[in-house]
Amino acid sequence: MTRIATSLNAARQAAEEEARLREAALNRWTPERLRVSMESKMNGSRLFAVSNREPYEHSYHGNSIACSVPASGLVTALEPVLRACDGIWIAQGTGDADRETADEQGRLRVPPDHPQYTLRRVWLGKGEADGFYFGFANEGLWPLCHIAHTRPVFRAADWEHYRAVNQKFADVLEQEMEAEKEPLVLVQDYHFALLPRLIKERRPDARVALFWHIPWPNPEAFGICPWQAEVLDGMLGADLVGFHIQAHCNNFLETVDYALESRIDWEHFAVNRHEQITKVRPFPISVAFSENGATPASDRPPLTRQWVEEPLYLGLGVDRVDYTKGIPERFRAIERLLDVHPAYSEKLVFLQIGAPSRTRIKRYQDLMTEVEQEAERINRRFRTGAWKPIVFLNQHHSHDAVQQYYREADFCLVTSLHDGMNLVAKEYIAARQDEQGVLILSRFAGASHELADALVVNPYDADELAEAIHRALSMPAEEKRARMRRMRAVVEEHNVYRWAGNLIAELAAIRLQPAQSAAADAGALAHAAGSL
Numbered sequence: 335m336t337r338i339a340t341s342l343n344a345a346r347q348a349a350e351e352e353a354r355l356r357e358a359a360l361n362r363w364t365p366e367r368l369r370v371s372m373e374s375k376m377n378g379s380r381l382f383a384v385s386n387r388e389p390y391e392h393s394y395h396g397n398s399i400a401c402s403v404p405a406s407g408l409v410t411a412l413e414p415v416l417r418a419c420d421g422i423w424i425a426q427g428t429g430d431a432d433r434e435t436a437d438e439q440g441r442l443r444v445p446p447d448h449p450q451y452t453l454r455r456v457w458l459g460k461g462e463a464d465g466f467y468f469g470f471a472n473e474g475l476w477p478l479c480h481i482a483h484t485r486p487v488f489r490a491a492d493w494e495h496y497r498a499v500n501q502k503f504a505d506v507l508e509q510e511m512e513a514e515k516e517p518l519v520l521v522q523d524y525h526f527a528l529l530p531r532l533i534k535e536r537r538p539d540a541r542v543a544l545f546w547h548i549p550w551p552n553p554e555a556f557g558i559c560p561w562q563a564e565v566l567d568g569m570l571g572a573d574l575v576g577f578h579i580q581a582h583c584n585n586f587l588e589t590v591d592y593a594l595e596s597r598i599d600w601e602h603f604a605v606n607r608h609e610q611i612t613k614v615r616p617f618p619i620s621v622a623f624s625e626n627g628a629t630p631a632s633d634r635p636p637l638t639r640q641w642v643e644e645p646l647y648l649g650l651g652v653d654r655v656d657y658t659k660g661i662p663e664r665f666r667a668i669e670r671l672l673d674v675h676p677a678y679s680e681k682l683v684f685l686q687i688g689a690p691s692r693t694r695i696k697r698y699q700d701l702m703t704e705v706e707q708e709a710e711r712i713n714r715r716f717r718t719g720a721w722k723p724i725v726f727l728n729q730h731h732s733h734d735a736v737q738q739y740y741r742e743a744d745f746c747l748v749t750s751l752h753d754g755m756n757l758v759a760k761e762y763i764a765a766r767q768d769e770q771g772v773l774i775l776s777r778f779a780g781a782s783h784e785l786a787d788a789l790v791v792n793p794y795d796a797d798e799l800a801e802a803i804h805r806a807l808s809m810p811a812e813e814k815r816a817r818m819r820r821m822r823a824v825v826e827e828h829n830v831y832r833w834a835g836n837l838i839a840e841l842a843a844i845r846l847q848p849a850q851s852a853a854a855d856a857g858a859l860a861h862a863a864g865s866l
């Protein structure tokens with residue numbers, strides 16, 4: 335009887351596991367599922383994405399031209415979407431060999447080695463780029479939206495450039511969409527707050543979504559922007575505005591309520607302004623997950639040997655060098671750890687990969703100096719022989735190079751002082767097919783809302799952070815495995831294909847007002863007449 339009961343039990347468990355796997359597989363979003371879903375939802379419409387950052391940048395290295403993928407969460411997330419539907423991505427051409435590698439219109443097929451969609455580059459003059467990108471976007475809106483205690487700078491000249499560049503992108507988009515009826519437009523981020531309204535004015539039949547990749551602050555904080563009404567009005571040209579988390583949606587609606595004449599529909603999370611409805615929704619962005627193939631453990635080079643003969647522990651940080659990422663804070667946590675637990679001396683290396691970012695802005699130059707000096711100061715305090723606790727690699731690393739480090743790191747530190755989502759956290763999890771490694775994650779990053787099995791910390795508290803590192807390094811393998819397994823299930827299920835699928839489904843389902851459809855028909859007729 336006992337044997338029968340045991341084997342019945344085993345059979346039941348196997349059946350349950352099989353059902354779970356089947357359900358998980360059914361639930362999983364893949365590039366193919368996204369493609370099929372988009373095909374059915376888009377009903378023949380074409381997808382256009384607009385961002386400032388381009389997915390592929392060409393630059394000269396001596397006489398040859400190299401192509402690189404910039405360090406950008408937005409690029410990481412959007413690329414699979416464009417690949418899945420052969421869309422058109424409009425972005426600023428920033429590489430010094432970008433013109434040579436595109437046609438006269440600035441178009442080229444990408445990815446270069448396996449073309450799947452079209453990139454249309456837009457050229458900006460130096461003054462335009464300075465005022466629009468470095469000025470209003472990154473010295474104004476970026477610090478305005480991130481609570482990281484860097485004061486925003488608002489200059490009227492920057493604002494004029496910002497308006498002009500939004501107009502310029504609207505012109506290019508209008509040209510690209512000319513032959514398309516009821517196109518779908520995904521506007522990306524705080525560089526293009528004015529674009530949704532500009533598009534809708536020209537193409538009322540377009541369905542327009544604006545996805546805001548960074549946080550949205552409370553109304554009082556946002557209210558210091560001298561052009562807050564214009565920014566909000568531009569955004570409300572969109573049919574759909576997306577943020578990563580519900581809290582940012584709430585802040586946005588409260589800001590609109592506070593600053594503009596409009597009706598807020600709290601029940602449906604929408605704004606009604608001049609009879610145009612804008613839905614506001616959270617869409618937590620993610621990574622591809624399945625595309626992260628692992629190198630078998632035996633093939634991995636022992637990376638840490640570069641810095642210490644017998645390394646026991648490797649900690650990792652991967653960021654653009656930005657004051658919102660909390661890089662000095664994490665260095666000070668390593669210092670605190672070595673003060674409190676000197677046994678880690680000569681055993682732990684913390685590797686910080688820091689891609690230089692926005693280096694024309696003084697605050698970023700100052701931060702780079704601070705990061706270098708903090709690393710040096712801490713290394714001077716603790717170094718012995720060839721060993722030093724902090725290795726700061728101040729350069730951009732390719733996706734593949736970073737994967738190697740993700741797979742070796744015993745812990746990954748994501749200590750953002752404020753962050754919309756933070757895709758490094760999810761990339762680290764996706765890379766850990768061995769179900770080892772510990773994620774230490776700031777509670778001020780949007781990712782902490784989904785990844786409850788990380789060690790969630792306050793990055794301003796050096797003691798708490800140091801103790802989290804100690805806990806990560808002394809965590810039993812089984813606990814690491816259980817936590818990592820649960821986090822991997824979350825990221826696998828909520829991957830970037832689901833993000834895109836949900837965003838596009840919500841956008842495609844928007845019903846155009848009768849006047850908007852009529853405009854589409856008139857446009858199509860005019861187009862047909864033109865081509866007769």
Ligand code: F6P
Pocket residue numbers: 387405406407408409523547548654691692
């Ligand atoms: O994710 C937020 C974001 O500002 C993206 O818009 C941008 O591509 C990324 O960070 C990197 O910043 P930048 O494009 O200024 O280098």
